[in-house]
Amino acid sequence: MKKLIYLILSLFVLSSFIFLLENEHPFYVPQGWPKPFYDFKESPLSREKFELGRTLFYDPDLSRDSTISCASCHLQFTGFTHVDHPLSHGIDDQIGARNSPVLINLAWSNAFHWDGGVGSLNKQAINPITHPKEMDNTIPEVLRRLNGSSYYKKRFYDAFGDSVIRTYHLIKALGNFTVSLVSSNSKYDQVMRGEKGFQFSDQEQKGLNLFRQQCASCHQEPLFTTNHFKRNGLSLDSSLNDLGRMQITNRKSDSLLFKIPTLRNIEFSFPYMHDGRFKTLRQVMDHYGELHRKPKQVSKELRKIPALSSEEKKDLIAFLKTLSDKEFLYNRDFMFPKGER
Amino acid sequence: MRTILLLFLLHSFSIWTQIQVHFTVENQLIFPETKIILNDGNWIEFETVKLYLQFPKSKSVSADSVFLIDLADSNSLILPLPYSIDHVDLLIGLDSLLNTSARVDGNLDPALGMYWAWNSGYIHLKVTGKSSLVTNEKHQFDWHLGGYRKPYPTQFSLTKKVKNGKIDFNLDSFIQELRQSAPTIKLMSPGKKAHQLMSDFIQSNRQ
Numbered sequence: 001m002k003k004l005i006y007l008i009l010s011l012f013v014l015s016s017f018i019f020l021l022e023n024e025h026p027f028y029v030p031q032g033w034p035k036p037f038y039d040f041k042e043s044p045l046s047r048e049k050f051e052l053g054r055t056l057f058y059d060p061d062l063s064r065d066s067t068i069s070c071a072s073c074h075l076q077f078t079g080f081t082h083v084d085h086p087l088s089h090g091i092d093d094q095i096g097a098r099n100s101p102v103l104i105n106l107a108w109s110n111a112f113h114w115d116g117g118v119g120s121l122n123k124q125a126i127n128p129i130t131h132p133k134e135m136d137n138t139i140p141e142v143l144r145r146l147n148g149s150s151y152y153k154k155r156f157y158d159a160f161g162d163s164v165i166r167t168y169h170l171i172k173a174l175g176n177f178t179v180s181l182v183s184s185n186s187k188y189d190q191v192m193r194g195e196k197g198f199q200f201s202d203q204e205q206k207g208l209n210l211f212r213q214q215c216a217s218c219h220q221e222p223l224f225t226t227n228h229f230k231r232n233g234l235s236l237d238s239s240l241n242d243l244g245r246m247q248i249t250n251r252k253s254d255s256l257l258f259k260i261p262t263l264r265n266i267e268f269s270f271p272y273m274h275d276g277r278f279k280t281l282r283q284v285m286d287h288y289g290e291l292h293r294k295p296k297q298v299s300k301e302l303r304k305i306p307a308l309s310s311e312e313k314k315d316l317i318a319f320l321k322t323l324s325d326k327e328f329l330y331n332r333d334f335m336f337p338k339g340e341r
Numbered sequence: 342m343r344t345i346l347l348l349f350l351l352h353s354f355s356i357w358t359q360i361q362v363h364f365t366v367e368n369q370l371i372f373p374e375t376k377i378i379l380n381d382g383n384w385i386e387f388e389t390v391k392l393y394l395q396f397p398k399s400k401s402v403s404a405d406s407v408f409l410i411d412l413a414d415s416n417s418l419i420l421p422l423p424y425s426i427d428h429v430d431l432l433i434g435l436d437s438l439l440n441t442s443a444r445v446d447g448n449l450d451p452a453l454g455m456y457w458a459w460n461s462g463y464i465h466l467k468v469t470g471k472s473s474l475v476t477n478e479k480h481q482f483d484w485h486l487g488g489y490r491k492p493y494p495t496q497f498s499l500t501k502k503v504k505n506g507k508i509d510f511n512l513d514s515f516i517q518e519l520r521q522s523a524p525t526i527k528l529m530s531p532g533k534k535a536h537q538l539m540s541d542f543i544q545s546n547r548q
Contacts, residue, residue: 043443118461139450167446168444168450
């Protein structure tokens with residue numbers, strides 16, 4: 001009898017633990033990482049808001065003609081970016097001016113877009129929803145649709161306790177989802193944490209050593225970005241005429257400065273650069289290996305990169321592939337929410 | 342009892358008063374989408390006139406301390422003031438904190454059409470309409486003036502006299518812009534020109 005009581009009690013504790021885990025917000029700060037920029041006091045996290053944000057992220061009804069969702073350009077399996085085509089593909093088959101950036105570890109970013117034009121993760125969502133080449137909707141129209149949906153009315157009420165859906169509910173829900181896209185379980189992380197059974201191959205180790213000498217001043221560990229803006233020697237594409245950071249600050253000195261992207265999951269987030277001009281990591285290596293020939297066109301950190309041998313490029317690529325985090329790319333919490341509505 | 346009542350009445354009168362906001366051009370009151378004949382015989386019609394303002398003594402960044410004056414919304418044209426006055430100190434536009442904060446409630450709601458999604462920040466003054474001074478086919482002008490970054494911030498302090506419970510903002514500087522040989526008739530980004538147009542507007546309204 002005692003054994004039966006213990007068994008029932010154990011099952012109860014276990015099921016409560018599983019319930020708590022399932023209802024936890026998935027955001028976390030990995031050990032040893034810096035303090036996030038995201039303002040958690042201003043936008044408190046909850047599982048309801050996260051799940052609502054996830055539903056909205058995958059809902060094409062946010063776009064003018066209900067065809068484009070956030071996920072159209074930000075696919076989970078490729079680090080929440082699109083692949084194959086260099087520039088983003090939006091409503092009415094329109095092509096944008098930039099390669100959609102990955103959505104990874106956004107809590108540690110204080111400037112969004114390649115030009116850093118947006119300073120708040122929550123507010124960032126307004127841009128793709130209203131951009132004429134992306135979702136081409138208006139915030140009042142999105143709110144009208146949401147407030148007209150009994151399904152969303154209930155979901156927003158459960159998350160925010162308000163019977164009227166307002167702009168700040170919409171963007172906080174989306175922010176609750178995007179802020180939780182934390183990638184910190186790649187082979188690199190496992191090796192750094194000293195987990196049993198994980199070590200770099202010789203080639204990966206050589207690549208890491210080279211990376212720390214030549215790349216780490218911009219792609220600083222553990223985020224693999226400094227969030228700064230740099231000129232990396234890419235010539236101006238006259239068909240796009242994208243001047244990068246200068247379009248935001250109007251300063252000539254900011255011409256052709258673009259935000260340093262994180263390198264996490266870089267293996268899957270091709271094509272590369274703000275305009276997607278490089279399809280492969282090898283092309284990226286070839287580009288950086290040539291920068292010493294044009295020192296005036298690049299930021300000072302990039303001038304010192306020497307010509308890279310073919311072997312060195314292979315080593316670097318081998319290391320970069322250790323930044324792939326399959327647990328993140330296939331995390332069920334971030335996938336299209338099944339069985340709803 | 343009488344003293345208490347008197348004190349209560351005095352207290353009420355000294356704490357709250359309201360002022361009416363008007364927009365004018367060449368001393369004529371502006372009404373939405375209503376043609377005005379200018380001194381030189383040209384005409385102008387305003388579709389949108391929206392202006393953000395704050396009171397300088399408000400240290401809070403709460404959206405409640407932000408006023409969005411909208412020509413088309415008569416409720417927004419009434420400003421509550423904290424005491425009886427003959428002049429009012431205003432901040433035209435929003436400070437950098439409000440421009441960069443994650444808050445979007447109240448008058449900071451992007452649904453109100455004053456938020457730049459591509460370049461975080463708010464349009465501080467939006468003036469759009471038509472005029473015979475614009476020589477293109479549609480006679481359209483659109484000024485979205487904003488920006489908080491140095492060296493071209495578009496927030497300015499301004500003191501306005503209160504006359505009979507009213508303050509006026511004249512848009513004469515925009516008429517001057519349209520009368521130039523090569524006027525800017527469309528501006529939708531922060532920068533030097535936005536700063537200059539905002540500065541001209543403020544200068545024209547200093548009393």
